[in-house]
Amino acid sequence: MDNTNVIVALAALAQVTRLDVFRLLVRHEPEGLPAGELARELATPHNTMSSHLAILSRAGLVSGERHSRSIIYRANLDCLREVMTYLVKDCCGGRAELCAPLIADLACCTPSNRGALA
Missing domain, CATH: 1.10.10.10 (Winged helix-like DNA-binding domain superfamily/Winged helix DNA-binding domain)
Known part of the structure; x- marks a missing residue:
C-alpha cells in the first residue's frame, strides 16, 4: 500500500x-x-x-x-486492513500505550468478540 x-x-x-x-x-x-x-x-x-x-x-x-x-x-x-495499517503504522512512535485505545476499539472485530456485536 x-x-x-x-x-x-x-x-x-x-x-x-x-x-x-x-x-x-x-x-x-x-x-x-x-x-x-x-x-x-x-x-x-x-x-x-x-x-x-x-x-x-x-x-x-x-x-x-x-x-x-x-x-x-x-x-x-x-484492502481495508491495508489502508488502516498504512494510516496508523507509525501512530505511536514506539510508545504502544498511545495506540492502546485504537487497538481496543478495533478489538470488537476479533473472532472471540464477534458475538458481542450482534
Whole structure:
C-alpha cells in the first residue's frame, strides 16, 4: 500500500452513498449482497448504484462475483486492513500505550468478540 492507493481508497469512501455501501457490505461479510439489494437497501437507483460500485471496485474496496443473473458484492477486508495499517503504522512512535485505545476499539472485530456485536 502506498500514498496513491490509500488516497484512491479514501476518496472512494468520501461520498455518503459509497461509504454506506461499504459499511453495509462489511456488515454482510462473508456472504455479500447482490447489487440490486444494495440499491434497494439504500434507496438508490440501480444505475447510480452501479457507478458507486465501480468506483469502490476500482479502489479495491469491493469485489463482485457473478452468480447466475446477479452480481454478489463483498467488502475487501484485506484492502481495508491495508489502508488502516498504512494510516496508523507509525501512530505511536514506539510508545504502544498511545495506540492502546485504537487497538481496543478495533478489538470488537476479533473472532472471540464477534458475538458481542450482534
